[in-house]
Every structure is written in C-alpha cells, then in structure tokens.
Amino acid sequence: MHKLGVMIVAGLAAYSCLVAPALAEDIDGVQEHPMVERYPGQDIRWQHIENHLPYRVPVGPVTGYRAIDDWIDTEGRITRTFYRYQGTDRAFSEIYLNYLEALEAADFEILGKGYSGDRKGVGIGSGQWIDVVYRVNAASKPGEVGTMFSGTSSSGGAGSIVAKKERVDGTAYIVITVEQHSANYVGSLIDIIETKPAETGLVIVNADAMGADIDEYGRVVLDGILFDFDKATLKPESKPALDAIAEFLAAHPDKQFYVVGHTDAVGTFTYNHRLSADRATAVREALVAGYEVSPSRLEAHGVGPLVPVFSNQTDTGKHKNRRVELVERQPAP
Structure with a gap:
C-alpha cells in the first residue's frame, strides 16, 4: 500500500x-x-x-x-x-x-x-x-x-x-x-x-468557562492576566480577568487551588523559576486583598519553563507558554 x-x-x-x-x-x-x-x-x-x-x-x-x-x-x-x-x-x-x-x-x-x-x-x-x-x-x-x-x-x-x-x-x-x-x-x-488565534490581550476568562475547564481538565489558563514586561507587576488591564476569577471562586467556596506561574524558555532556569513564582504570588495576593478570597484556598507556585504548551522556537509559542493557571487542589486530609 x-x-x-x-x-x-x-x-x-x-x-x-x-x-x-x-x-x-x-x-x-x-x-x-x-x-x-x-x-x-x-x-x-x-x-x-x-x-x-x-x-x-x-x-x-x-x-x-x-x-x-x-x-x-x-x-x-x-x-x-x-x-x-x-x-x-x-x-x-x-x-x-x-x-x-x-x-x-x-x-x-x-x-x-x-x-x-x-x-x-x-x-x-x-x-x-x-x-x-x-x-x-x-x-x-x-x-x-x-x-x-x-x-x-x-x-x-x-x-x-x-x-x-x-x-x-x-x-x-x-x-x-x-x-x-x-x-x-x-x-x-x-x-x-x-482558524486564527485571538489577538493578544483580547481574551478574558469567564466564570462559566473556568468551571467547564476545571471539571474536565482540573486546571484552567487564566487568560487576560497581564504583567509588565519581565516583571511580576499586574497591569490594570487584568481587572476584568480578576473579577471573573473571583466570581468563579465565590461560586465554588469549597474548592481549593494552586495558582501556577509559567514562563517561556528565554533566559536562565533560575531566573524564570523565580519570575513564574512571583507572578503566581501576585495573582494570589490580588485575589486575597482585592476580593476577600480566603488565603487558605490559594497556594502559589512557579514552574518556570518546565511545562510548555507549544514550542519556544516561535514568538507565538513563547507567548502561549507565558501564562498563569488555576489548578484544582485536593484539601488536606
């Protein structure tokens, strides 16, 4: 054949x-x-x-x-x-x-x-x-x-x-x-x-979509969370996404999550690991301080470039790999 x-x-x-x-x-x-x-x-x-x-x-x-x-x-x-x-x-x-x-x-x-x-x-x-x-x-x-x-x-x-x-x-x-x-x-x-991917910064998570992804995959990418270049400072444009995340968390008060930061592969692992952790912490703190989410429900971690979703050989791939995710966490026994 x-x-x-x-x-x-x-x-x-x-x-x-x-x-x-x-x-x-x-x-x-x-x-x-x-x-x-x-x-x-x-x-x-x-x-x-x-x-x-x-x-x-x-x-x-x-x-x-x-x-x-x-x-x-x-x-x-x-x-x-x-x-x-x-x-x-x-x-x-x-x-x-x-x-x-x-x-x-x-x-x-x-x-x-x-x-x-x-x-x-x-x-x-x-x-x-x-x-x-x-x-x-x-x-x-x-x-x-x-x-x-x-x-x-x-x-x-x-x-x-x-x-x-x-x-x-x-x-x-x-x-x-x-x-x-x-x-x-x-x-x-x-x-x-x-099909064309959505333009950068135009996609915002919503509570219903977050729930569907959590139920199916146990995690969800927090689209619309934006940082200053090479920093862990949240941009003001992140507020609609934070609003949606807080809405989802309020609707599921018994669930606990990891907030996980990811980076592309540009730079050293040590630097990217720290940056990803700092960005995850920034999102957690914004939700705790601005939306009265219980600190015990969110645990921040960074994994740097260890879990890419696409190759880092293209700019589009690097952009997709720079992300923050919410991952469901089982309560401690």
Whole structure:
C-alpha cells in the first residue's frame, strides 16, 4: 500500500522542499497546501483559496431531510483542493484509508469518519451526508470539483474523514471526502480550515468557562492576566480577568487551588523559576486583598519553563507558554 504523508509545518516557506513536485496534469496556478501531501498518482484539478470565510465542520450523521444536527462553526483561511486519480489499480477505499492512517500518525484528532461501497446510510461518508455537507459548504468556484457533487451511474463507494489539530498558530480542521466516480476515476476533495488565534490581550476568562475547564481538565489558563514586561507587576488591564476569577471562586467556596506561574524558555532556569513564582504570588495576593478570597484556598507556585504548551522556537509559542493557571487542589486530609 502506498503511504501518504501528512505534515504540519511552521509556514509556507518550507513548502517547496516538503511536498512532492506538481504532477504534469495539475491545472495552472495551483499550490498544494503543505499540511497534506497528495496520494501518489493524484493530480490537482481544482482549487479555491480564500481568507476570512465561514465554514461549517460536520461532526455528526444525517438526522433528517438534508439535515445534520452536529456542526462546528468556524472561520478562517480556507484551502479547498480537488484531486483526481485515474486508473484501475487503486480503489477509493485504499486512498481513503491512506488519508486516515496519515492523519492519525500526525496526531490529528479524528472527529468523524466513515466509508461504504454503496454510499447508503446516514453516517459520516454516506451519500446523504456528503450531499448535505457540500450543500452547506458549497463550492463557489466552478470546475472539475463538480464531479464530487454530481453523483455517478455506477454508484461507486465514498468515504469522508473529519479531523482537527491544535497548532501554535491556531486550530486547523480538515474535511476529506474520497469518491469512486467511475471505474477509473477517484476524486478527492480536501478542505483545510485554518482558524486564527485571538489577538493578544483580547481574551478574558469567564466564570462559566473556568468551571467547564476545571471539571474536565482540573486546571484552567487564566487568560487576560497581564504583567509588565519581565516583571511580576499586574497591569490594570487584568481587572476584568480578576473579577471573573473571583466570581468563579465565590461560586465554588469549597474548592481549593494552586495558582501556577509559567514562563517561556528565554533566559536562565533560575531566573524564570523565580519570575513564574512571583507572578503566581501576585495573582494570589490580588485575589486575597482585592476580593476577600480566603488565603487558605490559594497556594502559589512557579514552574518556570518546565511545562510548555507549544514550542519556544516561535514568538507565538513563547507567548502561549507565558501564562498563569488555576489548578484544582485536593484539601488536606
């Protein structure tokens, strides 16, 4: 079986050395997205790229006439590429399984998948499901992608995969549909939706979101807590976040927490460890002094650069790693 490569890279600059050379049958003016490498033997027959467009990511089965109940509503840069495979030596199922295997190997979260030889049923990858998805996310540019939506007299099989990847520069969703259009024609439509991260300082925690994260993960990042550069001095802009944290703590008076500071990896460990601890202490003291939170409920600690959430090789990664978290603490016996 051929193996398909799925790659996550920092940017388009690495594109030319990471994907296979364009095939002779590619139409003019197309540019393969570096996140997904084509299945060997495919050629690009249609592409549409736009920024800041909405896209509804389907994550559930068909529930009624032209209806799916479960969607994730997204917006961002959308790259839609339609591939053709001509020949009788590969069936749609082999191409579908290669895409699935490659996404799983690249640590994508598979939100939904399914395929069948006759397109029957209502699940992900069925004929009904494909019809609903591409009515909602219609192709606004004409071209050979129309074969994906026109059906086939041979009732060849089809399958779809919906996947998600959390990246340093935002969440990426991939929706892949592969269909056996005829005995010697397999079409594949790959939609890649790259969402943008929120602008620095604009995201503020709220009590409900904090509660949901604590219940699921046992911790929550305190977005909106801002410090002076290289200091443990809270900025005035942190007040809305502190208000929300205090609201959450008041609503859960029996819970106790660690306040944990984190830094990026720039500088020495000793310095960063101290800075992270001082910042955690500053948040704890602000809550105790300004909101009458019992000191016994909050214990401040710093871990410096020991628990990054993204690589420190980029500015965005460093920004994500500089954070303060609230971690649930079990009461002493």
